[in-house]
Amino acid sequence: MSRAFVPLVLIAMVLFASAPLIVANAPPEQTMGLVQKIFYYHVPSAMLMFVSAFVCGIASAVFLFRRSAAADRVALAAGELVVLFGLIVLVTGPLWARKAWGVWWEWDARLTSSLLLWMIYLAYLLVRRFGGPGSEKLAGAMALFGMANVPFVYVSVNWWRTLHPKTSVVMSLAPGMRATFWFCVAAFAVLYVLLLTLRKRLEDRQAMVDELYLALEE
Amino acid sequence: MKRLVLFVALLALLPGAVLPAQQPAQPPSAQEDFVPVSALPQAEQLPAAPLLIAAYAFVWVAIMVYVWLLWKRMTKLERELADLQRRVPKR
Numbered sequence: 001m002s003r004a005f006v007p008l009v010l011i012a013m014v015l016f017a018s019a020p021l022i023v024a025n026a027p028p029e030q031t032m033g034l035v036q037k038i039f040y041y042h043v044p045s046a047m048l049m050f051v052s053a054f055v056c057g058i059a060s061a062v063f064l065f066r067r068s069a070a071a072d073r074v075a076l077a078a079g080e081l082v083v084l085f086g087l088i089v090l091v092t093g094p095l096w097a098r099k100a101w102g103v104w105w106e107w108d109a110r111l112t113s114s115l116l117l118w119m120i121y122l123a124y125l126l127v128r129r130f131g132g133p134g135s136e137k138l139a140g141a142m143a144l145f146g147m148a149n150v151p152f153v154y155v156s157v158n159w160w161r162t163l164h165p166k167t168s169v170v171m172s173l174a175p176g177m178r179a180t181f182w183f184c185v186a187a188f189a190v191l192y193v194l195l196l197t198l199r200k201r202l203e204d205r206q207a208m209v210d211e212l213y214l215a216l217e218e
Numbered sequence: 219m220k221r222l223v224l225f226v227a228l229l230a231l232l233p234g235a236v237l238p239a240q241q242p243a244q245p246p247s248a249q250e251d252f253v254p255v256s257a258l259p260q261a262e263q264l265p266a267a268p269l270l271i272a273a274y275a276f277v278w279v280a281i282m283v284y285v286w287l288l289w290k291r292m293t294k295l296e297r298e299l300a301d302l303q304r305r306v307p308k309r
Contacts, residue, residue: 020274035266038273045277084284091280092273099266191281198288205295212302 008194015187026180035099040180042092043170044188046114049085050150052078052192053117056124057147060140072136073207075143077199079124081192082146086118101163109160113153120146 019040029036059075062068093111094104105111120142127139157166173181 033266035269037270041274041277084280088277088280091276095269095273095276099264099269195284195288198285198292202288202292202295205292205299209295209298209302212299212306215306216302 005194005197008190008197012187012190012194015183015190019184019187022180022183027174027176029177032100035096038092038096040184041188042089042096043181044185045085045088045092047185048188048192049082049089049117050154052082052085052196053121053143053147053150055196056082056121056143060143060147064137064140064144069207072140073203074196074200075140076128076203077196079121079128079139079143080199081195082121083118083125084195085192086114086121089114090118097163106163108162108164109156110153110162110164113149113156117146117149117153120149 023037023040026037026040028034056075056078059071059078062071063075093114097106098104124139124142124146127135127142131138154167156162157164170181
């Protein structure tokens, strides 16, 4: 295990333990009140879903063009994290929407495109798991397609008329809200690096086990 | 004759089906009174705290379950790896 792993675990634990207290002290929003505080976990999760889709897409491109097995393992780890953080986004979003909009779900551009992005990566994992030998190439192409979708999901709120708040909300946060938001982004980013490292390590171990099974057969 | 009657009847119904869709939407009528939130039916008084707690709890549970699954898979793989390393002759 790398030397950075244990400090990373400690940092993630401290950040995550203190995040609810910092969020509780953040000023409540004028019209939405308490429910707006879901934003502090919802948006960092969405950001990491996008980052992870890029990591998965770039690693898949390296795997497809350079035949790098290590890049393929990074892609699989990142693909799984797109699904994890995407699930958090798709669950916390409707909990906020129920209070803010009066409905759990609305088929607008942002919500629908986010759901589609999540489904692309769910399909990626299913292809990897049940596709059989050679499926990693097909999955790699799916990851590239998923990555190409990310910019459209991001700008969908600005291009189309949607109920979802626009991207400018993050940059125009009041000082008390801004500090809390970036603290939560940092906490989620550290957690993401930790989970990616752990998941990649699992794939490395799996590759070693497969290699040893082959050696036993010879 | 029957067909002619049916045709005329359809013609007569057609404008009724099309016209309401073409009429411009009526502006909402002016509000006549204000209703205090406390007077709303129980189902419409939606407290924010349970939604906020549910969202935060879900995030924590999702991450904890994922870490636990990773840990379980890692422990199993480490055991398998140690067993295989014993069985495979050193080259």
